[in-house]
Amino acid sequence: xxxxxxxxxxxxxxxxxxxxxxxxxxxxxxxxxxxxxxxxxxxxxxxxxxxxxxxxxxxxxxxxxxxxxxxxxxxxxxxxxxxxxxxxxxxxxxxxxxxxxxxxxxxxxxxxx
Amino acid sequence: xxxxxxxxxxxxxxxxxxxxxxxxxxxxxxxxxxxxxxxxxxxxxxxxxxxxxxxxxxxxxxxxxxxxxxxxxxxxxxxxxxxxxxxxxxxxxxxxxxxxxxxxxxxxxxxxxxxxxxxxxxxxxxxxxxxxxxxxxxxxxxxxxxxxxxxxxxxxxxxxxxxxxxxxxxxxxxxxxxxxxxxxxxxxxxxxxxxxxxxxxxxxxxxxxxxxxxxxxxxxxxxxxxxxxxxxxxxxxxxxxxxxxxxxxxxxxxxxxxxxxxxxxxxxxxxxxxxxxxxxxxxxxxxxxxxxxxxxxxxxxxxxxxxxxxxxxxxxxxxxxxxxxxxxxxxxxxxxxxxxxxxxxxxxxxxxxxxxxxxxxxxxxxxxxxxxxxxxxxxxxxxxxxxxxxxxxxxxxxxxxxxxxxxxxxxxx
Numbered sequence: 001x002x003x004x005x006x007x008x009x010x011x012x013x014x015x016x017x018x019x020x021x022x023x024x025x026x027x028x029x030x031x032x033x034x035x036x037x038x039x040x041x042x043x044x045x046x047x048x049x050x051x052x053x054x055x056x057x058x059x060x061x062x063x064x065x066x067x068x069x070x071x072x073x074x075x076x077x078x079x080x081x082x083x084x085x086x087x088x089x090x091x092x093x094x095x096x097x098x099x100x101x102x103x104x105x106x107x108x109x110x111x112x113x
Numbered sequence: 114x115x116x117x118x119x120x121x122x123x124x125x126x127x128x129x130x131x132x133x134x135x136x137x138x139x140x141x142x143x144x145x146x147x148x149x150x151x152x153x154x155x156x157x158x159x160x161x162x163x164x165x166x167x168x169x170x171x172x173x174x175x176x177x178x179x180x181x182x183x184x185x186x187x188x189x190x191x192x193x194x195x196x197x198x199x200x201x202x203x204x205x206x207x208x209x210x211x212x213x214x215x216x217x218x219x220x221x222x223x224x225x226x227x228x229x230x231x232x233x234x235x236x237x238x239x240x241x242x243x244x245x246x247x248x249x250x251x252x253x254x255x256x257x258x259x260x261x262x263x264x265x266x267x268x269x270x271x272x273x274x275x276x277x278x279x280x281x282x283x284x285x286x287x288x289x290x291x292x293x294x295x296x297x298x299x300x301x302x303x304x305x306x307x308x309x310x311x312x313x314x315x316x317x318x319x320x321x322x323x324x325x326x327x328x329x330x331x332x333x334x335x336x337x338x339x340x341x342x343x344x345x346x347x348x349x350x351x352x353x354x355x356x357x358x359x360x361x362x363x364x365x366x367x368x369x370x371x372x373x374x375x376x377x378x379x380x381x382x383x384x385x386x387x388x389x390x391x392x393x394x395x396x397x398x399x400x401x402x403x404x405x406x407x408x409x410x411x412x413x414x415x416x417x418x419x420x421x422x423x424x425x426x427x428x429x430x431x432x433x434x435x436x437x438x439x440x441x442x443x444x445x446x447x448x449x450x451x452x453x454x455x456x457x458x459x460x461x462x463x464x465x466x467x468x469x470x471x472x473x474x475x476x477x478x479x480x481x482x483x484x485x486x487x488x489x490x491x492x493x494x495x496x497x498x499x500x501x502x503x504x505x506x507x508x509x510x511x512x513x514x515x516x517x518x519x520x521x522x523x524x525x526x
Contacts, residue, residue: 015154019248020122021320023157027122030161048158077162 003044003110004089006079006096011103029097037081042092046079076103080110118165122153125170126246128215129177131222131281137181139225139278142243142271144184145177152176171208178205216334219244221281223328227296230277235270236299237306242267245324255321256306283337293338297346300325301402304350310360310367310509319357326350341396344389345403351386352409355379367513371417383413404432422451439469443476447483455487475504479514482521491525 018026037043051074055064067074083089086109093105126149133145152173166172226239241247241255253263284292307321329347332338359377362368390406408428411420429445442465450458462481478501485494495518502514 015157016150017248017250019251020126020150020153020246021120021251022248023153024118024120024122027157027161034162046162048162077158079162 001082001084002112004081004083004086005108005110006046006081006089006093007075007106007108008077008079008096008098009073009075009104009106011076011098011101012074014101026097026100029100033095033097034079037079037092042081042083044080044082046077048077049075118169121169122157123246125173126150126153127222127244128170128219129174130243130246131218132174132215133177133181134222134225134281135218137185138280140275141181141185142275144188145181146243148180148184149173149177151180168208171206174209175205216331217283218281219331220335220338221283223296223331224284224292225274225278225281227292227299228274228278229292229295230273231270233299233302234266235273236295237302238263238266239270239274240299240303240328241321241324244328245321251317255317257309289337293340293343296332296338297329297342297402300329301346303328304353308353308357310507315361322350322354322357326354341393341398342400342402344393345400345406348386348389348393349402349406349409351382351389352406352413355382355386355413361509365509365512366516367509370412378413386410386413399431401432401435404428404435408432420451422448426452439465439474440476442469443474443480447480450484450487455484459484459488473504475501475510477501478504479517482517486521486524491521495521495525 015023015026034043034046052065053067055067056062057064081089081092083092086107089109090107093107096105098105129149129152130142130145133148134142137145155176156169156173160169223240223244226243227236231239237256238252241252242249247255249260249263249267252258252267253260256263258266304322304325307318307323307325309318326347329343329350332343333347355378356373358379359373359375360368362372362374368374386406387410390403390410393403393406408425411425411428415421426445426448429441429448432441433445443462446458446461446465449461459481462477462484466477478497482494482497482501485491485497498514498518498521502511505511505514
């Protein structure tokens with residue numbers, strides 16, 4: 001069993017237009033999806049990332065505010081899951097509610113020594 | 114998800130907007146709405162991953178409060194920002210929200226959104242936006258208006274709101290009755306908007322109805338506003354809401370009272386309506402809500418073929434003295450036809466046509482056709498049903514009329 005990381009990108013543009021009721025409905029979809037992952041023993045960990053950040057370059061001499069990528073490229077959160085294979089991990093990610101908001105999921109294996 | 118947080122975001126939105134408007138003035142409504150929207154967004158993002166905190170309302174309030182303070186601070190440096198607003202030094206705590214008089218703030222907000230300076234449609238839209246937390250898109254589908262029209266109307270209404278309201282207040286004694294009347298009218302219209310049968314977006318329409326009831330029930334918490342009229346209005350709304358699921362049949366077509374599946378009526382809501390009506394009846398005063406609720410209660414509490422139409426007609430005779438609009442008159446004629454028969458009712462309908470522009474209303478031709486079919490004048494009835502179809506764009510109504518045409522054709526053969 002290996003661990004895989006989901007990186008979530010985008011979805012913000014759609015989210016800001018949502019009404020409170022729709023936001024809550026969307027949140028409940030996530031809770032259900034993650035709850036299912038947890039109850040099948042797949043879920044390891046996950047958290048959202050704040051919008052603001054710093055980017056350090058040139059041995060730390062250059063410090064920029066924020067991820068400068070476009071909204072749809074910014075990583076908004078991550079999740080770590082247990083899975084037999086990359087294919088299975090990708091299959092699990094297909095149910096992710098982020099697609100309702102036109103966001104994307106990147107699936108990567110976490111390498112273990 | 115647990116029940117206690119059903120509609121949490123929607124309700125918190127309106128509560129926090131009301132609290133912040135009380136604190137920082139209606140002039141900042143746009144900034145306040147943005148702050149609350151942002152904190153809900155943040156809450157949503159965190160709570161996707163983590164369980165809700167013990168006091169999510171407090172967390173949202175604190176986050177919105179801090180955001181609005183940030184905005185004010187930032188805008189104070191700009192010359193365009195000419196509001197004289199002091200920035201409080203102290204940070205708020207999540208627990209502050211519970212103790213900060215939310216109910217009063219919400220009531221004040223209700224009066225502000227139903228302010229007489231606003232036109233009726235503006236009152237309705239602002240109520241949906243600020244008291245019910247609907248998005249522009251949701252308001253559009255609830256009121257069957259396009260997004261552009263909603264946007265314009267809201268921004269016009271908000272302009273007045275910003276300039277005139279200042280700090281929302283409970284109206285003083287001199288104007289209280291009048292202002293309360295206006296609030297009840299808005300709630301009544303809101304409910305009716307939600308109750309109109311339309312295709313698609315049924316959920317949002319149902320939500321509008323239950324929001325109208327929720328706002329009305331908020332008013333009952335305050336003795337000054339808990340009038341007999343309010344009780345009667347709530348009774349009326351519950352009676353109608355109870356029949357919500359039976360109004361459209363299995364094939365998606367409008368079902369009139371005689372054809373509704375009564376097992377789909379919500380008994381609990383009918384009982385609730387009954388207790389509100391009972392309380393409303395203790396007063397000497399009789400409002401239009403009393404009469405309409407009484408009619409609804411007759412419909413709800415007797416089998417269709419046992420309805421006391423004489424009593425219904427009496428109620429309509431009373432209602433007409435308060436509201437002599439064509440729709441009320443048309444509905445009265447329907448009751449009348451059950452009591453005195455189709456010939457006299459048809460005669461009355463023709464009189465009504467003489468005296469008002471009612472013939473442009475699709476309901477007129479629907480009733481006319483109904484009376485004619487009772488009198489065996491099938492081909493005339495069919496013509497009038499066609500005319501009724503040409504006068505409505507509501508798909509549910511059109512389907513309903515089409516089905517009547519099919520039924521009549523089968524009688525004709």
